[in-house]
Amino acid sequence: MSITKQAPIAPATVASDLTASDLRAALAAGWSDFKTHPIFGLFFAAIYVLAGVFITYALLEWGEFFWLVLTSAGFPLLAPFTAVGLYEISRRREAGMPMSWKAVLGALRGHGDEQIMSMGVILFVAFGFWLLVAHGVFAIFMAEVGTGTTHIEFFTTAPGLAMLVVGSMVGGLMALAFYAITVVSLPMLVDREVDFITAIIVSLATVRSNKFVLLGWAVFIAVALFVAMIPGFLGLFIVLPVLGHATWHLYKRAVSHPSA
Template identity: 70%
Template sequence: MVTTTGIDQHVEPPPVEVASDLRLGDLGGALAAGFADFRAHPIYGLFFAAIYVGTGIFLYFALVEWGQAEWLIPATAGFPLIAPFTAVGLYEVSRRREAGLPIGWGAVLGALKGHGDQQIMLMGGIVFVAFSFWMIVAHGIFAIFMAESGVGSESIEMLATDAGLAMLAVGSIVGGLMALAFYAITVMSLPMLVDRETDFLSAIFASLKAIRDNRFVLLVWAAIIAIALFVAMVPAFLGLLVVLPVLGHATWHLYRRTVTAGAAS
């Protein structure tokens, strides 16, 4: 805030420029930098990943205990949608390490509040709505294909039926499209909200522009994230304790390569 003749004037942050020349080598560089951040400050990565892992394990046992096993597949498929929001604290660790700033729990956890403008919380609301919407859509797909299958929804045998295979095919396509759309609006926007004082709509537009101008490279990055998360979830979610922090830190470095402050106009 700058005071001029007794009137407070808000100083707008400089506009952003989005690179259009990302290369596959940048992904390798981001992963290397992300792994270096995790090695330098593993406690933060393990903390946020443990919350994610614990939530996944609780969700699994809760659904089984409640006799809602048919929700396991959509819940597992949609669970990675929450990963970007879980990584907000990791972005702050990487930001502070890059800037040479002290790193402590107060600052890292405080990143979840953003710059005091609730923009990250608004993005968190979008994450929650997206996950809830996916669960509703996935259950609708399940109901359409399995209602007449004659196989109990609690049985794994249902997946081997014609209806089960069709359900998996349609669910994978619909889920993949939803996940891709969600990735497009969050891959650059969440680290940008940690880095800069801006509104979430401007951050989303910058993220979409990054996807548009670097379509191939950022689609490869999406594939790397999806494959790594699903593989890491196989051993009782435990692989996420390492994979999630490394991907989170790496996404920060990819954001820094992609989105930079331009000259004020």
């Protein structure tokens, strides 16, 4: 597909004409990548799923239902970092390069400059920040019903329902912000030797130039991940790899490098 409308954002050129058909094409390409190299996708999905299962089991064992709700809501924030290896698989397949575990796992090191690891730190800090903010929101509304109410009972009260609404709005805004800085930056760091600040700037510019389409992509990702997590996280074995590969192809459609 050709790019007809562009905006120069050094050191890249960002398309401003993405459409729903580009999203469908990216999903189709992502599904093709997954079918061709499923073992890699299942491996990275397994890491994410096992982490989710472990956290869920531990919190239930400790009787921390409230923290389970918060963790489940913020857990998708970590998905982009999990997908770094998937970006490398799509990159190597697109370039006709051989696949190997060493090369794919080595993608986490980036180009030897620790830029991808820096983005990983940002995502984990974002996850921790979400937990702190969500706990603050919970504490404000919990004070209205007193200390005698259990966490499960709290969610059935008027303040509890109000907290869910406010928490969802706050969480949605935070998730959107971190989506905007990662949707293009992480694939770009796999693809090019750039610093993570530059990659974030290009990612924000891409979202700004294609607001409605990429907002739709964000909503689709959120819904797909949520639905995939319901059956014991099992749906993530398919959804996470396909979305990861698709994000790579969307990046390649949206960002070009004139010097390439």
